[in-house]
Amino acid sequence: MSICTARGFKATGAAVGIKGGGRLDAALVVSDHPVNCAAVFTQNKAPAAPVQLSKQHLSETQGVVKAVLLTSGNANAATGEPGLNAARTLTEAVATSLSCASDEVLLCQTGLIGIPFPLDSALDGVGGLASSLGSSESDGELAAKAIMTTDTFAKQVVIEGDGFVIGGMAKGAAMLEPDMATMLAVLSTDAELTPSEIKNALVGAVASSFNSLVVDGATSTNDTVIVLASGTAGRVDLESFEDALAKACVKLAEDMAVDAEGATKAVRITVSGAATDEEAHQGARKVANSLLVKCSLNGEDPYWGRVLSEIATAKIACDPSSLSISYGGTQVSFGGVAVAHDEATVAAHMAERWISIEIDLGLGTGVGSILTTDLGHGYIDENRTTS
Template identity: 55%
Template sequence: MSVTAVPGFDAAGVACGIKASGAPDLALVASADRQPVDALAVFTTNKATAAPVQVSRAHLASTGGRAVAVVLNSGNANAATGAPGRGDAERMCALVAGELGCRPEEVLVCSTGLIGIPLPMAPIESGVAPLVAALAADGGQSAATAIMTTDTRRKEVVVRGAGFTVGGMAKGAAMLAPNMATMLAVLTTDAVVHPDDLRLAVEGSFHRLTVDGCTSTNDTVIVLSTGMVAAAGIDVALAQACRELAEAMAEDAEGATKVVTVTVTGAASDGEAAIAARKIAESELCKCSWYGQDPYWGRVVSELGSAGVAFDADTVSVTYGTITVARDGVACDHDAAALKDVMAARRLHLTADLGIGDGHGLVITNDLTHAYIDENMGTS
């Protein structure tokens, strides 16, 4: 159901021919009455901003945050494509607007796939009419399928609140990092959403996720809201929806054999805890250890010592699950058999306590595996 779980939205996904494989590659989410609804978005911080990000940002500025539809393609990122790329992104919006009977500025656009290759427009020129024709009140699943790249499964969410619903779909399987990722997410709701609700929801979900430390050129989270319900609790529901989508991404990260939650406590501040957690989460050596189910905590301490945060080698402790393996900076006795089970599980919780202050922070990541390399050593 995803985005069409919410009354007032239609969606569709088709294969238009961008992907050589013939898999679905063009998706649309639109208001059911083709009238503008409230639209909020958070975009990548990467300065090499993809054309669709530039165009969507301009459209939102132009309409004051209103949109009729979001069109998304997979198979090509339309990034590092210069002025022609911006023209192509605008053309995508114009094509959709023409079919829907709205203004081009009322259409937002997202792309995901390889960078630096001109977007093939012929399949899009011919694909938009069938896409719009396919719009349906139960089209959420088709749309969620059409935005997948190396994702192995759809990422959908529905959260029901008191009198309102939040639906969402997302894609993302690598290049997930601080400030989002090669990730796209479109959420719909019938509740009134404030910008702070979205900002906090993203902060507590996608921004806590790092697979490989790479921040993509295309990251976009969009919320469309009919605003039919002025509901208390939309902040919580939106946060939950974003968290579920982020966790689905972590579960499906390229080549990963496990999801690792890194929590840092006892830091000088929450900010420093987050920096330290991210340093561990992005350490190639730590990630290899987790893949090997090796509880080698020396690498964790070494990363903490070089994270650029307040650190005292004599007060640090490291815990896997509930089993503390190092206390006050040195190895401590522990149940080795139980630890073996903890390291072997599909979900690993690592906690590092710096023993300095009250700051705490959390980052979700994965292990680094042979399959990740297989996935990323070639693009052709």
């Protein structure tokens, strides 16, 4: 199960000197030949050097890519022209090692913001990554491990489609908020697709996965999701591919929720009965961002009053007289007041790793859900100093 599962791709991971101490900090994903590609990037108004450069490269090649270089330990963000020069030098080193054009190499970087990128330490190692490329599951796993920062496990996925395969890897454990944030993901497929077909599928997949994930409300400078299509499986049904890509992205987003810094609970908040799907998502996001709700989740306390307060202050149509709140499918409130329920059943659900909160506004057919987490002491411990 790795980025190499789809035919036509190789990968590797190595320590190149960014983190120091011999820790893995660089990954390379390479296609057997230049392939069609699409990507989505952070909405942050201060995009990092790798985001700026990758956008430029995709524009220059019109969506044709040979390789993706990913480094961890330094975001190369807020580093000015020296940061851009470092990014260019890294992609040129990879291009030289692969005998391809430098604009056929995309770059993803993650780590500390505002720290000059240690180009002198990393350049030789990056230039040598191509010599260790392989297509085995272990090669893909090595790449997935190399992009981790505060992650505690490598995040990988494989989805078998109708005549095609999607493999992927991602990193992300904090600064996660809709519009993506400090998360990187690269997915490969052997389906034959045009860049525009990939982009359309990717936009939809990201909307239901990474952009529906809230951990701490922070949006990073570096987040990037890239899809590479080798075409070795031939043309495929577009709807089937879109469904498979969405499943792959949801799986990676769920792994991020489970691995969020300091979290003890992964939570799916679903709002139904809204006036529109958009309002349902807005309402779910409002609840997901509530620190009070997150604290209740950490304490395994089904404090529905906090959920009611948050949904009722969202800028959406809401009438408390028709509003229902449930935990794990057990209704605890209706019409703005408590209802009799099996407290033991709810308590057992709150003790689980995955928790679900269902809110029915009773007004329309709109439905939307958001992934989030509780707020644990470990989050503060991890982020009270520069990390």
